[in-house]
Amino acid sequence: MYHAPHSSTRPADRPSIVIVGAGFGGLAAARALKQANAQLTLIDRRNYHLFQPLLYQVATAALSPADIAWPVRALLSRQKNVRVAMGRVTGVDSVLRHVQLDDGRHIPYDYLVLATGARHAYFGRDDWSAHAPGLKKIDDATEIRRRVLTAFERAEQAECEELRAALMTFVVVGAGPTGVEMAGAIAELARRTLASDFRSIDPRKTRVLLVEAGGRVLPSFNERLSTKARGALERLGVEVRLGKPLTDCGDGFVAIGEERLAARTVIWAAGVMASPAAKWLGVEADRAGRIMVAPDLSVAGLSGVYAVGDTVIVTGADGRPVPGVAPAAKQMGRHVGRLIARRISGRGHTDEPFRYRDAGSMATIGRGAAVAEIHGLRLAGYPAWLLWAVAHVYFLIGARSRLAVAANWLWNYFTFERGARLITGSAKPMRLVSGAKEQVESEKITPR
Amino acid sequence: MYHAPHSSTRPADRPSIVIVGAGFGGLAAARALKQANAQLTLIDRRNYHLFQPLLYQVATAALSPADIAWPVRALLSRQKNVRVAMGRVTGVDSVLRHVQLDDGRHIPYDYLVLATGARHAYFGRDDWSAHAPGLKKIDDATEIRRRVLTAFERAEQAECEELRAALMTFVVVGAGPTGVEMAGAIAELARRTLASDFRSIDPRKTRVLLVEAGGRVLPSFNERLSTKARGALERLGVEVRLGKPLTDCGDGFVAIGEERLAARTVIWAAGVMASPAAKWLGVEADRAGRIMVAPDLSVAGLSGVYAVGDTVIVTGADGRPVPGVAPAAKQMGRHVGRLIARRISGRGHTDEPFRYRDAGSMATIGRGAAVAEIHGLRLAGYPAWLLWAVAHVYFLIGARSRLAVAANWLWNYFTFERGARLITGSAKPMRLVSGAKEQVESEKITPR
Numbered sequence: 001m002y003h004a005p006h007s008s009t010r011p012a013d014r015p016s017i018v019i020v021g022a023g024f025g026g027l028a029a030a031r032a033l034k035q036a037n038a039q040l041t042l043i044d045r046r047n048y049h050l051f052q053p054l055l056y057q058v059a060t061a062a063l064s065p066a067d068i069a070w071p072v073r074a075l076l077s078r079q080k081n082v083r084v085a086m087g088r089v090t091g092v093d094s095v096l097r098h099v100q101l102d103d104g105r106h107i108p109y110d111y112l113v114l115a116t117g118a119r120h121a122y123f124g125r126d127d128w129s130a131h132a133p134g135l136k137k138i139d140d141a142t143e144i145r146r147r148v149l150t151a152f153e154r155a156e157q158a159e160c161e162e163l164r165a166a167l168m169t170f171v172v173v174g175a176g177p178t179g180v181e182m183a184g185a186i187a188e189l190a191r192r193t194l195a196s197d198f199r200s201i202d203p204r205k206t207r208v209l210l211v212e213a214g215g216r217v218l219p220s221f222n223e224r225l226s227t228k229a230r231g232a233l234e235r236l237g238v239e240v241r242l243g244k245p246l247t248d249c250g251d252g253f254v255a256i257g258e259e260r261l262a263a264r265t266v267i268w269a270a271g272v273m274a275s276p277a278a279k280w281l282g283v284e285a286d287r288a289g290r291i292m293v294a295p296d297l298s299v300a301g302l303s304g305v306y307a308v309g310d311t312v313i314v315t316g317a318d319g320r321p322v323p324g325v326a327p328a329a330k331q332m333g334r335h336v337g338r339l340i341a342r343r344i345s346g347r348g349h350t351d352e353p354f355r356y357r358d359a360g361s362m363a364t365i366g367r368g369a370a371v372a373e374i375h376g377l378r379l380a381g382y383p384a385w386l387l388w389a390v391a392h393v394y395f396l397i398g399a400r401s402r403l404a405v406a407a408n409w410l411w412n413y414f415t416f417e418r419g420a421r422l423i424t425g426s427a428k429p430m431r432l433v434s435g436a437k438e439q440v441e442s443e444k445i446t447p448r
Numbered sequence: 449m450y451h452a453p454h455s456s457t458r459p460a461d462r463p464s465i466v467i468v469g470a471g472f473g474g475l476a477a478a479r480a481l482k483q484a485n486a487q488l489t490l491i492d493r494r495n496y497h498l499f500q501p502l503l504y505q506v507a508t509a510a511l512s513p514a515d516i517a518w519p520v521r522a523l524l525s526r527q528k529n530v531r532v533a534m535g536r537v538t539g540v541d542s543v544l545r546h547v548q549l550d551d552g553r554h555i556p557y558d559y560l561v562l563a564t565g566a567r568h569a570y571f572g573r574d575d576w577s578a579h580a581p582g583l584k585k586i587d588d589a590t591e592i593r594r595r596v597l598t599a600f601e602r603a604e605q606a607e608c609e610e611l612r613a614a615l616m617t618f619v620v621v622g623a624g625p626t627g628v629e630m631a632g633a634i635a636e637l638a639r640r641t642l643a644s645d646f647r648s649i650d651p652r653k654t655r656v657l658l659v660e661a662g663g664r665v666l667p668s669f670n671e672r673l674s675t676k677a678r679g680a681l682e683r684l685g686v687e688v689r690l691g692k693p694l695t696d697c698g699d700g701f702v703a704i705g706e707e708r709l710a711a712r713t714v715i716w717a718a719g720v721m722a723s724p725a726a727k728w729l730g731v732e733a734d735r736a737g738r739i740m741v742a743p744d745l746s747v748a749g750l751s752g753v754y755a756v757g758d759t760v761i762v763t764g765a766d767g768r769p770v771p772g773v774a775p776a777a778k779q780m781g782r783h784v785g786r787l788i789a790r791r792i793s794g795r796g797h798t799d800e801p802f803r804y805r806d807a808g809s810m811a812t813i814g815r816g817a818a819v820a821e822i823h824g825l826r827l828a829g830y831p832a833w834l835l836w837a838v839a840h841v842y843f844l845i846g847a848r849s850r851l852a853v854a855a856n857w858l859w860n861y862f863t864f865e866r867g868a869r870l871i872t873g874s875a876k877p878m879r880l881v882s883g884a885k886e887q888v889e890s891e892k893i894t895p896r
Contacts, residue, residue, distance in 0.1 A: 047601060047871040064512040066868035073645040074869065083647045086601045086871075105605075138872050153495060153534045157553075197521040199531045400859050400867055407855070411848050419848055420514035421522065423495040423534075424586050425873070 025309030026115035032337025121273030174270030175212035295353035308332035473757030474563035480785025569721030622718030623660035
């Protein structure tokens with residue numbers, strides 16, 4: 001039977017497993033421990049599990065948050081060995097073996113799984129974060145939606161031509177899948193959904209710039225697909241700027257290489273940094289803050305501690321680093337869940353290395369335009385887009401979300417409408433950022 | 449042809465009609481002016497028209513905001529004589545004949561329609577507003593949803609029994625339709641949707657109190673229906689407290705008459721106050737701040753100025769005041785729109801009195817329980833509930849919302865799930881309110 005190595009503070013009958021993070025990795029770990037004779041605690045700052053690959057569709061008013069997010073508690077309702085706790089982890093004490101929360105609580109563990117993901121990073125330019133929000137959680141998406149829709153509302157009322165142009169210029173930084181999808185979606189929103197809704201401006205004249213320091217869009221894809229994706233973006237009217245980094249960004253402007261451009265809405269999709277999990281543990285991390293875990297995803301030197309998903313870096317069996325994508329996080333979570341289940345039950349290998357199975361990758365540009373790479377098969381255009389749509393509906397959790405998203409997409413497809421064009425939340429963050437300019441603007445705006 | 453009475457500042461070709469407020473009244477007025485040879489400007493602080501009768505379902509996690517709100521701009525996209533302007537009106541200059549916005553703009557008018565609605569009022573106890581939020585806009589609904597769902601999350605983690613009880617006690621103040629619907633929905637959320645999702649608490653033990661100073665629930669309905677509604681509420685486990693007003697409300701408590709009760713979540717549905725439209729115009733108002741308009745809904749002494757909906761008080765042809773409900777606002781908006789259209793085209797009566805056609809009223813308590821009063825026909829229970837559901841789906845705008853809401857309701861009905869159980873937004877407003885207590889609480893909460 002089970003022998004708990006460090007259970008001095010609790011009854012020794014069932015080991016305590018603490019999982020931090022209810023994303024793809026954490027949830028998969030919890031589910032893999034379904035049969036385990038253990039007490040699981042799944043901690044997340046938020047009450048929902050989010051299907052991040054579609055978050056850009058919330059930011060561009062196509063889907064509602066509830067279509068792609070589910071209460072963690074409901075997802076694990078029937079798994080009686082799990083407790084879900086909403087809370088913010090601030091540290092780990094690996095000697096006393098407990099997790100610290102910001103409200104002062106300590107949660108003891110025998111096994112710890114850190115699945116805390118990544119956040120956007122500004123490479124030492126944290127001052128850019130107020131001007132160029134990134135996209136990680138629902139509140140980010142509704143904030144970007146608010147900024148994008150508000151920009152058109154204000155452009156409609158602006159009298160000065162320069163201000164109007166700046167309001168109708170959108171800059172997306174970073175041409176990975178998120179950046180490509182955001183740029184394509186904003187272009188479609190402007191050129192199709194909003195096309196005839198304004199009287200003073202023509203939304204079809206909106207400029208969308210996709211800025212990328214590297215030499216091509218979707219650098220993780222095959223070069224031919226990058227070229228196809230770039231072509232599809234340009235057909236949508238997106239200006240693709242390659243080979244030049246964003247050099248500055250501030251109140252109503254961006255600088256791309258040497259060029260300075262007036263733009264009131266900037267969206268950051270250029271890079272991520274791992275969660276502070278490595279710091280909590282006091283272990284070595286790479287430049288992106290990722291824990292360098294052992295091949296079985298355990299953290300060297302700390303017994304019973306594992307880490308999975310975007311917060312780790314690990315080399316696959318093929319000698320290449322496992323990419324920071326949702327399927328990888330899921331597979332890692334499942335792997336660690338199974339390892340721990342075996343350790344608890346005392347059977348089988350308990351240090352089996354993680355093997356990443358690459359199920360392929362896809363990115364969508366817009367209506368009928370996507371690229372996909374699956375086991376050497378390369379698709380672009382309509383077939384890739386259909387595959388993308390079917391796969392994403394399939395990976396959603398539960399019939400309700402699948403129906404809702406599929407119905408929304410069909411609706412958007414045939415009507416060009418977007419169902420969630422709501423400006424909610426407070427405008428204060430935006431005003432704080434651009435206080436001085438705002439003053440100038442209201443003087444410039446006059447009644448017609 | 450048209451003769452503009454006060455068009456000194458603009459070309460005299462087309463009169464300028466300004467409508468403030470894109471609720472039921474303002475939107476109906478704009479639509480009734482579809483054929484008018486005029487320049488309409490519809491001003492609203494928000495970019496959406498909201499179907500307020502279902503807002504409580506957003507607050508209780510059954511529907512998403514986008515299911516019951518539509519961008520005003522999209523609704524009027526094809527009506528080319530309308531401009532939609534997002535802006536906050538701060539006053540009206542009825543001498544210079546323009547509307548003032550908070551950004552300094554002035555919008556001149558020949559005809560003005562104020563459809564600015566009502567807000568919740570605390571009868572001189574504005575300090576209650578932080579403790580007992582009301583329900584008028586989408587951000588109110590997501591804030592109430594956040595508070596309700598967070599209360600259960602914190603109850604799950606509370607160790608002290610008293611704190612847990614206070615977190616699981618919900619007080620709804622006011623037993624009009626909104627209060628009844630909120631109380632019933634919270635009871636169902638707790639007893640059905642959340643029933644098996646927690647480990648430390650039993651959500652079925654949640655207390656929901658409905659507090660009403662008057663002698664019965666739904667006082668605008670027939671007395672027999674009030675009794676039925678009360679019975680239905682009590683079967684859902686709602687404690688109905690009649691005949692005693694809320695006498696105090698603060699940090700974690702309420703006082704009902706002499707009784708003091710620990711409750712962490714209070715929702716205000718007890719009363720509304722008209723918008724400041726009467727103040728803007730400098731005209732007489734009743735105690736609730738409503739403009740006492742002439743029988744044709746014009747504002748006495750001010751040429752070309754009308755007001756409609758919840759911001760006015762007017763006596764119907766039957767000698768009774770027209771109630772502050774959505775159908776009345778719609779009818780008033782349409783009436784004023786038609787009057788102005790006639791004045792512009794120079795034909796027909798232009799001071800025809802408004803006649804309210806009472807289409808009946810309904811309120812729902814929960815699953816299979818509602819009351820309805822239609823042209824003397826009184827229904828309760830299942831038939832009333834079906835009628836309520838069909839009517840509300842019918843009154844939504846557009847096939848997309850009708851499908852989405854109907855599908856959501858069917859889903860909820862058969863699964864007891866609620867699709868929008870998301871805690872979004874910042875917790876700061878809540879913490880600010882209960883700062884001191886919060887401190888005490890985190891000391892009380894300990895790990896299990």
